[in-house]
Amino acid sequence: MILKVPQGKRLTKQRSIILEELKKNRIHPTALEVHKLVKKRLPKISLATIYRNLKFLQSNGYIMSINCESCNSERFDGFTDHHQHFSCKVCQKVYDMNKSKSDEVKVNKKEGHQVDDYQIIFNGICKICLKKEKQYI
C-alpha cells in the first residue's frame, strides 16, 4: 500500500488577501468585519470562505484570535508576536497593549498541566470612550 503524502495547504488568493488585510493595521476585527474589508477587493468572496480561512490561517500560525468578554464574537489579529490586548467595554474595540516591563508571567507548574501559552486581556474603558464620557459631566 502506498501512503499518500498529504498535500501542503496552499495560500490561495482568498487566503492571502485575508492575511494582507489583517496585516495592514493593528486592528482586531470580527469575521464579519474581515468579510467587509476583503469584499472590497474580492467582491464575490463568501462569508463561509472567510470563516474557513480565518481558521486555516490560525491553525497554521499566520494569525491569532482573541476571545474576550465584552467582544461579542471572536476577534482576529494578523500579528503573532507576543503582545497583550485591551478590551473596551463601552465601544467593544480591542487595542494592542504594548509590553510593560513586568508582564512576563511565570507559569505555575505545580498543577501538572502542560502549558503551551497564555494570554492576558485587560478590561476597562478606552482612551476615546473616556474622552466622550467626560463631555457629559
Add this chain to the structure above:
Amino acid sequence: MILKVPQGKRLTKQRSIILEELKKNRIHPTALEVHKLVKKRLPKISLATIYRNLKFLQSNGYIMSINCESCNSERFDGFTDHHQHFSCKVCQKVYDMNKSKSDEVKVNKKEGHQVDDYQIIFNGICKICLKKEKQYI
C-alpha cells in the same frame, strides 16, 4: 415629581441556588451545565432563567465569567477572588491556576486607557488528558 427609588434586586430562590451550585466546588460550568445542576433541586427551572440569572449574578459581583478559545461557550465561576485559569484544549475543561509568585501583572498606563482589571488564561493540555495520551504511545 417624585423619583421612584429603584428597588434593590432580590436574591430569589432560583438565584441563590444557582449561586450555591457554583460555590460548591471550584468548577467552571457552561450555562447548560449549570442548568443541569440546578434542575436537580428545582426541576421546573427554565434555561432562560439560568442565563438571565447568571448575567444578574455576574453584574452584581457574585460570580465571574471566563471566555477562552477552546471553551466553546462562556464559563461561570462562583469564586471572585483574584485567580487565574487554565484551559485544556483536549477536554475543554477549565481549571483554576493557583497564584504563582510573579503573576502580578503591572498595567502599562502609557496607552491612556482606564484598566479596571485583567485576566490571564493559560492554554495547553491538562494533567488528566496528558496521562491518557501517554497510554497510546
Add this chain to the structure above:
DNA sequence: ATACTATTGATAATGATTATCAATAACATA
C-alpha cells in the same frame, strides 16, 4: 488533455444566547 484533489461560493443547519410575553410571586400600602 486528463484525472485527481483542494478550495470556493451559496446556502442550509446548528447551537448558544437573547427577547417576548403571559402567568406568578413578592412586596408595599391601605
Add this chain to the structure above:
DNA sequence: TATGTTATTGATAATCATTATCAATAGTAT
C-alpha cells in the same frame, strides 16, 4: 387581609455567530 404595583419566572420564539453540506470551480500532477 385585600389590593395595586413591580419584579421574576417559565415557556417558547427569535436572533446571531459559526459550522456543515455540496455542487461548481480552480489548481496541480501526470
